[in-house]
Amino acid sequence: MISDSEFPSSLPCRVLLVGSASPVAAALAETLAGVDGVELHQAGQSEARERAAALAPSVVLQALSGYEDGGGFVHAWRTSDVLKDVPLLVIAPQAEAAGREAAFAAGATDYLAHLPARTELLARVRYHADAHLARRQRDAAVCHLRTTEAVLARVQVEIEQLAGLDALTGVASRSRFDHVAQNEWQRARRNGQPLSVLVCDVDHFDQFNERLGQDAGDLCLKKLAGLLVGQLKRPSDLAARYSGKAFAIMLPDTSLDGAVRVAEACRASLERLALSHPSPERRVVTMSIGVASSVPAEDAGLETLLERADEALEAAKARGRNRVMALRG
Template sequence: MFAVSQIPLAPRDADDTVRVLLVDDQLIVVEAVRRMLAGHPDIEFHFVTDPHAARAAALRHRPTVILQDLVMQGCDGFELIRSYKDDDTLRDIPVIVLSMREEAKLKAHAFAIGAHDYLVKLPDQLELLARIRHHSQGYISTLQRDAAWRSLRASREELARANEELRRLAALDGLTGIANRRRFDEALHVEWQRGRRQGSPLALLLCDVDHFKLYNDHLGHPAGDLCLKKTAAVLTGQLKRPADLAARYGGEEFVLLLPDTDLAGALRVGDACRAGLEQLALPHPGAPCGFVTMSMGVAAIVPGTGETIEDLVAWADAALYEAKRSGRNRVHAAA
């Protein structure tokens, strides 16, 4: 009667244990091989007497070497070896043919279809042990090398993700979650060069929360932090294009960078931001109007006409000063 069985000869070590799967329909051969391997703690022995169950047994036990007869009832041993090679999981497991026949043609054919070794049964115990260990160690080394490579690749990918996250966090303001001053400076230089190449306008809006020091004095810094977060949310809510950028410029100051935007378009965005914060109606005990507002200075230029980045920033800053001087809660364009 055909059977699939396992005779563990020692506790299994997933990394170093030699695992032998014997495929032979003669129980006398199974017992003889089992006796040869007994007493060797580095070897775990499995067997199957039904060749049609060999692949399933190999997938289940994951042997480091397969010992297999060529002539078994209802099965072509050569075809069985081919079936291992057609399976991605089994194809690299070394196969040692155990055959009653010592013929050069059989040996040549066995090697041609993927067998790693050929022994006439029953071989000498020392020779069998040496060949099992030799082929198993080669296979185990390959598995360990592949596992180490996968681990290294995973570590590199994880490191790359971590570095990308660090770069992302390094570009964000810790309080508001929008871009920080460093990220803004980088984007400004990139967009300046792009506008210069394409002859497209670039707009800059400097924003300042009105009477913010008084807000902190009356309500405390935690409330002030929340106010800045809500202001940042209002600004980002008005940005519709991927290249548009809102950043915290410093303290209660924010900046909007709008590529491909002329002065009229920038003024519309600025007024929408100002109105959006005004509509929140955040109570401000220290402000004349009683709620939080902001002032904005707007400048726009086509880069490459003789002016510099510093000029653009200075114009927006001067416009912001004028908005403050004129009464706050307004958007002022650079002259």
């Protein structure tokens, strides 16, 4: 069967006429035979669905004579995943009025209670064929667009990962922070200069996801990331997403007192921003910050400094949150 992406507008109007043994079908076949741009095929009801699956018709005409009930055929047609969207026109000149209702209830696209003149028949056939083609082309375009968007999203994530950026917030990723921090630790050891680290955590962040949903939580993290980057003054300073809801700031050649000043500036800036917190008790978004600083010794590692920053953060939370606590590494 021809796929949506391979259905060009140059295809002929392919008509499958169902009910080849009926007089109505014979009259319709005579009307459509030899018409320019119309490709006519015929099949009995028993073989129609299998034939249509291979043929991919533009329109199906179901011809009924006498008091035949076409509702079962229409229903079976609409339950087929392959054929359910193909236009189905029922032509039943001798059917009772109830037949029209039954046909539409089963899923017929159009219904004629009379044998149409050539002009009317061609107009209806071409109208439904054109509409079907337009829908298929639209669906193919939407499918292609979604595929392209998914590919671009994956490429963007890969680019950000290669660049060492966190995909959500755009700041440095944890892996990049660890790499840069290790290099700065070695440099500080050689030069005998202090290295300071801040670990920042949004107070009661879990309530964002619980009460407002993940999108609201993500937006909060993005705004916090931008605020932290805005507080950095030197190219060597680095802000990174440290964990799911925590950020870290590395400050080379910065004493504990200097790091505390930066931390307090970050905390106060977030409070002044007055982002609404989902908890009525909190009112605005705040954060707790742990600060640690060390002049690296020969027998000390970066892990000790990070652990002290985490300990300071826990102390800030234990003392009521929305505050800065500092420990010397």
